[in-house]
Structure formats: C-alpha cells, structure tokens
Amino acid sequence: MDIDLTQTLLRDLRKLFENCEDYNVILKVGKGLSFHAHSIILKNRSEYFRTIITEYINKRGDNFSNKLFKKDFITLDMPQISADAFKIIIRYIYTGYFSFDGNGINQEFLFDLIFAADELKLYDLVKYLQIYIVESNPNWIKNNLIQIYHTSFERNFTIMQEFCMKIIEKEPTLLFKSNKLFLLKESDLIKLLKRDDLNLPEIDIWRYIIRWGIEQEPPITASEIKKWNEEFVELERRLHNLIPYIRFFSISATQYYEEVRPFSKILSDKLKDEIDAFYILSNNAPPPDALPPRRLFRRETILRRQQGLNQMRGGNNYNNINVTRMNPIYHMNNNNNDNDNNLFQMNRNSIIPTPIPPEISPYPFEKHKNLSDLDIKSKNKIMCIERENSPILNIGELNSILINRTQAKRIVRWIGDNKYFRVCGEKVNNSYMLKLLMRGTGGDGMSRETFHFLCDNKGPTVIVAKVDKSKNIIGGYNPFSWTSSNKWLQTSESFIFSFKSDGNREGFDDIILSRIKNQTAAIYDGDCTFDVGFSLDLQLFLGIYECKNYERKIMTEKNFFVTDYEVFQVVKVCDDD
Structure with a gap:
C-alpha cells in the first residue's frame, strides 16, 4: 500500500530551517544581514543557488568540498536583494510555505519580494506573486504604471505584462x-508605438513623444525650443528611433500644419516630401510603406457616443465641440449565415450619429435659371436632364462592380449641371474620370477608419453603395474633400441619388436625383467617430435614411444595410481645341 507522509517531511524540514543545525552557507543579504542555510537545500530548490554555489566551490579548489564538513563555510554576498524580502523567501525555500499580512503590507515591499524571487529563479513563487499583485492591487499598478510596465518587460513578468497592456489599451x-x-x-x-491598437489619436501620440523627447535628461526648456536652430539636432537624436512609428498620414492637414510642421526639422527630407505631397496633391495616396491608421477600441468610442447623444439631447451647438480625430476599426460578425453578405453589420452602437446642423432652415435652391435650355424627359420627375455640351465620362477609366457605364455617365452629367468644374479655354469640351479610391469588398475593408485613410484629402468624390436585399444602388456626391474636420460644409453642389442595380434599364422610375435644398446642412465632414454621409438624410455606416435636407426622397426604407460600397475621386480631364 502507499503511505503519504509528506507533512511529516515538511515538519522536519521546518525544524531544520528554524535551528539551522549543521548549516554550511552564510548568506549576507541587503546591507549585510546574515542568514544561515544548507547548500543541499539551496541547490535543489533554486537554480540560482545551484549555479552560484557550484561556481564558488570550483573557484576554491578540489579540496573545498571536503572542508565543508569541517565548518569551512560558503559565504555568499547578495546586496541586490532586500533582507526583509529574503526572510519570507528563505522560509519558502525550506518549507514551500510563506505568508504576509496582505492588508498591511507595503506595496513597494511586495515588489521587492517578487524582484527577489525572480533574482533567485523561484519561478513558481514569481507566478503566484504576479497573480496576487494583479488581483489585489490594480490601483497601485495604475498609479505606478510606467515603472511596473518597464519592470514587467525587463523581468519577463508575463502576467503583469498582460495586465499592464490591458490598462494601456483601455486607458492609454x-x-x-x-x-x-x-x-x-x-x-x-x-x-507601444508599434501597436496598431494603441488607443489614441495620432496627433496626441505626436504630442506625447515630443514631450517625452524634451523631458529627457538634460531637459529642454520652452524658451530654448523657441530659439532652436542647431539644437533641433538633439531632439532629432532623441526621437530618431520613434519617428518611424508615427502614423503621419492619419493626421489631418490642419493638425499637421499647426503641430507637426513647427518640428519639421526633426523629420527626414524624404518623409517631409511624402507628407507635403499627400496634403497638397489631391490625387496623391500615402506611400506604399506607410503604416495603416490605428484601431481604436469600442469602449472609447462608446464613451464619446454617449457624450454626443447627451449633448444632442441637451440642444448644444455641435459647432463648438472639439472632437479629436480617431481611427476605430469595427470587426464584422460573419458567423450568422443570414448576414454573410452584410459587411456593414458591425458595432453600430459605436458610431456617433451626425450632429445637428447649426441651423435647419428652408434654403431656396434654384436648380436651373433657364429651363428652356433643358430637355426634361419627365413632367413628374426631374431625373434625366440632358444639356448641350454636357460633360462626358472617360469610359475606359471606369472600374466598378456596382455601377455600369450608363449610370456613371449620368452621375457625371449631374456633377456637370452644377457647373462646379471650370471649363478649359473658351470651348466646353470636358471629360471626367471616376478614379476608384476604395472598394469595401475588394480588400480595402468596410470601416470608417479605412474610408478616411484612403479617401481624405482627395478632392470631390462620389460614393455608391449596394443596399442589402434589394436592387437599389444609393450614393452621393461631395464637391469638397473629406478631411475629418468635424465641421459642417455648406454647398449647393452636393446631391444624393438612387437607381436600380440593373442599370441597363432606363425607366424613369428607376432613377432618382435629390439635390441639396438646405446648403447649411449639406455635408458633415466628420472624423472616424462620426458616420460618413450626407447631412442627416443619408448616413451610410449607421444605415439611416430620412428625407430632410435634400429635395427628393431616394428610398422608402428608413433603415438599411450596405453590403458593399465604392468611393470614386472625380478627376477632370480638359481638352482645349
């Protein structure tokens, strides 16, 4: 039969610890406090002691092991370990047991304890202490986050690493x-900068690393910064390894001009040229090696959404709200077979609805001054307007899976009727190119983050979208650039539209054009926190439609899902005869 007398063994080892009979090791810990121990126990309980005692004996010669039995002691100095912490650890080494008053223990002492356990390679104890610290002292970790974050990586405290990263992800x-x-x-x-999920607007990250660089030893004062010429070299040296991880192309043009450009001397000439081209040239995309925008977590967005809803309910003016640009990504749920094609069914609750415009007042929009110049093909619906010298589409450039050439031509005519583009020379002979900027199902993704990354600062754009469980194509035209400015754009040139997806049909009932009637509420140029759409009428990511500030009703549904969408840059090609 089997008999377990482990408790008796542990009791006898505890006696050995308490009376230290026949000890052969003297441990001088901390500032010189001495502890007595047995080499056989230390070597078998700790990899650290096994290594250091073996090295000690080897240095003393072949006969030293024999001398140990004649009270020739092994003396080890360990000044790096706290004596108070070692009192607990030496008991654990002998008995597998330790205790401390969790309510009255000093948190710094607890960290000394885990530091000592790690130094002595007592990995089971290290793991337990990590769990204890995380579960019982989360606020202490938050209050000492920088020191603990650094130590957890330096010492490979994986449990504390994960806990610190969760804190930083939620509250950076x-x-x-x-x-x-x-x-x-x-x-x-x-x-941290390498992480795509660092939950901060990129301009804030830029501010923080500038501050970090300035506060390094020796710190640079504000007065010195204003005088800097060659001193910029020092800041560049401090930030040289950090700058490659800043997502400059996720920063708006205004933010770049106001907050990055003053420090442009610390950027490489190549990077400055790429940034300038991105903001100045309307059809210029970020360079191929540009890092993607960061993903922000839903928790942060929900807080902003709640703030936005509260402000709207209180009737506050959204023009005075300074919402920092954010780049959240929302993960799609494709587990439900009914929604396999519904790529927009994300976390809708994470989107702040488009804010109320500064004024909602009737705007007397006059579409055409001289109706005799027009050929109106339907008395009941103004949908298909032909005009002399109407702009034409450069057919060869159309790249779309949602609209055909006939539909694209019609959109171009609608744009041309607004006279938004200037004619070239005296003779009107204009063609337009719809240049594809992104496609939701074409690998670009269906998030607002991706939309702003690929479509901001590109000049006039057309958005077309396929509505789920219908043949409807809906969309709109923005004569300005999307810039994530969180401002209302006033214009009489924007419009929204709908037509059937089988565009070969030319029935008038299949085509609806709706121009803006309240120019103060034409387009809200929101950042990733808000929806992408046209006034309060058409909000694509939320899937909300309401005929309010545009002339005509383009669809009967008030709520919808989008299965795919495309964004086109409207590029004018002028031919002078």
Missing part, C-alpha cells in the same frame, strides 16, 4: 499623461 492616457512619462525607456515606448 494613464501612461502618456503621467508626469513620469520621461522615465519610460525608449525600447518600451517603441513597443
């Missing part, structure tokens, strides 16, 4: 707004 400002940010090691900061 706890770290970046800390007055101890300058203590964060460059390598630790790079780890």
Whole structure:
C-alpha cells in the first residue's frame, strides 16, 4: 500500500530551517544581514543557488568540498536583494510555505519580494506573486504604471505584462499623461508605438513623444525650443528611433500644419516630401510603406457616443465641440449565415450619429435659371436632364462592380449641371474620370477608419453603395474633400441619388436625383467617430435614411444595410481645341 507522509517531511524540514543545525552557507543579504542555510537545500530548490554555489566551490579548489564538513563555510554576498524580502523567501525555500499580512503590507515591499524571487529563479513563487499583485492591487499598478510596465518587460513578468497592456489599451492616457512619462525607456515606448491598437489619436501620440523627447535628461526648456536652430539636432537624436512609428498620414492637414510642421526639422527630407505631397496633391495616396491608421477600441468610442447623444439631447451647438480625430476599426460578425453578405453589420452602437446642423432652415435652391435650355424627359420627375455640351465620362477609366457605364455617365452629367468644374479655354469640351479610391469588398475593408485613410484629402468624390436585399444602388456626391474636420460644409453642389442595380434599364422610375435644398446642412465632414454621409438624410455606416435636407426622397426604407460600397475621386480631364 502507499503511505503519504509528506507533512511529516515538511515538519522536519521546518525544524531544520528554524535551528539551522549543521548549516554550511552564510548568506549576507541587503546591507549585510546574515542568514544561515544548507547548500543541499539551496541547490535543489533554486537554480540560482545551484549555479552560484557550484561556481564558488570550483573557484576554491578540489579540496573545498571536503572542508565543508569541517565548518569551512560558503559565504555568499547578495546586496541586490532586500533582507526583509529574503526572510519570507528563505522560509519558502525550506518549507514551500510563506505568508504576509496582505492588508498591511507595503506595496513597494511586495515588489521587492517578487524582484527577489525572480533574482533567485523561484519561478513558481514569481507566478503566484504576479497573480496576487494583479488581483489585489490594480490601483497601485495604475498609479505606478510606467515603472511596473518597464519592470514587467525587463523581468519577463508575463502576467503583469498582460495586465499592464490591458490598462494601456483601455486607458492609454494613464501612461502618456503621467508626469513620469520621461522615465519610460525608449525600447518600451517603441513597443507601444508599434501597436496598431494603441488607443489614441495620432496627433496626441505626436504630442506625447515630443514631450517625452524634451523631458529627457538634460531637459529642454520652452524658451530654448523657441530659439532652436542647431539644437533641433538633439531632439532629432532623441526621437530618431520613434519617428518611424508615427502614423503621419492619419493626421489631418490642419493638425499637421499647426503641430507637426513647427518640428519639421526633426523629420527626414524624404518623409517631409511624402507628407507635403499627400496634403497638397489631391490625387496623391500615402506611400506604399506607410503604416495603416490605428484601431481604436469600442469602449472609447462608446464613451464619446454617449457624450454626443447627451449633448444632442441637451440642444448644444455641435459647432463648438472639439472632437479629436480617431481611427476605430469595427470587426464584422460573419458567423450568422443570414448576414454573410452584410459587411456593414458591425458595432453600430459605436458610431456617433451626425450632429445637428447649426441651423435647419428652408434654403431656396434654384436648380436651373433657364429651363428652356433643358430637355426634361419627365413632367413628374426631374431625373434625366440632358444639356448641350454636357460633360462626358472617360469610359475606359471606369472600374466598378456596382455601377455600369450608363449610370456613371449620368452621375457625371449631374456633377456637370452644377457647373462646379471650370471649363478649359473658351470651348466646353470636358471629360471626367471616376478614379476608384476604395472598394469595401475588394480588400480595402468596410470601416470608417479605412474610408478616411484612403479617401481624405482627395478632392470631390462620389460614393455608391449596394443596399442589402434589394436592387437599389444609393450614393452621393461631395464637391469638397473629406478631411475629418468635424465641421459642417455648406454647398449647393452636393446631391444624393438612387437607381436600380440593373442599370441597363432606363425607366424613369428607376432613377432618382435629390439635390441639396438646405446648403447649411449639406455635408458633415466628420472624423472616424462620426458616420460618413450626407447631412442627416443619408448616413451610410449607421444605415439611416430620412428625407430632410435634400429635395427628393431616394428610398422608402428608413433603415438599411450596405453590403458593399465604392468611393470614386472625380478627376477632370480638359481638352482645349
């Protein structure tokens, strides 16, 4: 039969620990406090002691092992370990047991304890202490986040690493707004900057790393910054390894001009040229090696959404709200077979509805001054308007799976009727190219983050979208650039439309054009926090339609889902005869 007398063994080892009979090791810990121990116990319980005791004996010669039995002691100095912490650890080594008063224990001492356990390679104890610290002292970790974050990576405390990263993912400002940010090691900061899910607007990240660089030793004062010429070299040196991980192409043109450009001396000439081209040239995309925008977590967005809803309910003026540009990505749920094609069925609750315009008042929109110049093909519906010298579509350039050439031609005519584009020379002979910027199901993705990354600062654009479980194609025209400015754009040139997806049909009932009637509420140029759409009428990501500020009703449904969409840059090609 089997008999388990483990408890008796542990009791006897505890006696050995308490009376230290026949000890052969003297441990001088901390500032010199001595502990007595047995080499056989230390070597078998700790990899650290096995290594250091073996090395000690080898250095003393072949006869030293024999001398140990004659009270020739092994003396080890361990000044790096706290004596108070070692009192608990030596008991654990002998008995597998330790205790401390969790309610009255000093948190710094607890960290000394895990530091000592790690130094002595007592990995089971290290794991337990990590769990204890995380579960019982989360606020202490938050208050000392920078030091603990650094130590957890330096010491490979994986449990504490994960906990710190969860804090930073949810509340990155706890770290970046800390007055101890300058203590964060460059390598630790790079780890954070590399993360696509760092939950901060890119312009805020830029501000924080500038602050980090300025506060490094020796710190640079504000007065010195204003005088800087060659001193910029020092800031560039400090930030040289961080700058490659800043997503400059996720920063708006205004933010770049106001906050990045003053420090442009620390950027490489190549990077400055790429950024300038991106903001100045309307058809220029980010370079191929540009890092993608970061993904923001739903928690942050929900807080902003709640704030936005509260402000709307309170009747506040959204023109005065300064919403920082964010780049959230929302993951699609394709587990439900009914929604396999519904790529827009994301976390709708994470989108702030388009804010109320500054004024909602009737706007006397006059579509045409001289109706005799027009050929109106339907008395009941103004849908198909032909005009002399109407602009034509450069057919060879159309790249679409949602609209055909006939529909594209019609959209171009609608744009041309607005006289938005100037004619070239005296003779009107204009053609337009609809240049595809993105397609939802074509690998670009269906998020507002991707939309703004690929479509901001591209000049006039047309959006077309396929409505789920119908043949309807809906869309709209924005004569301005999308810039994520969080401002209302006033124009009489924008319009929304709908037609059947089988565009070979030319029945008038299949085509509906709706021009803006309230120019103060034409387009809300929101960032990734808000929806993409046209006034309060057509909000694509939320799937909301209401005939309010545009002339005509383009669809009967008030709620809809979009299965795919395309965004085209409207490029004019002028031919002078």
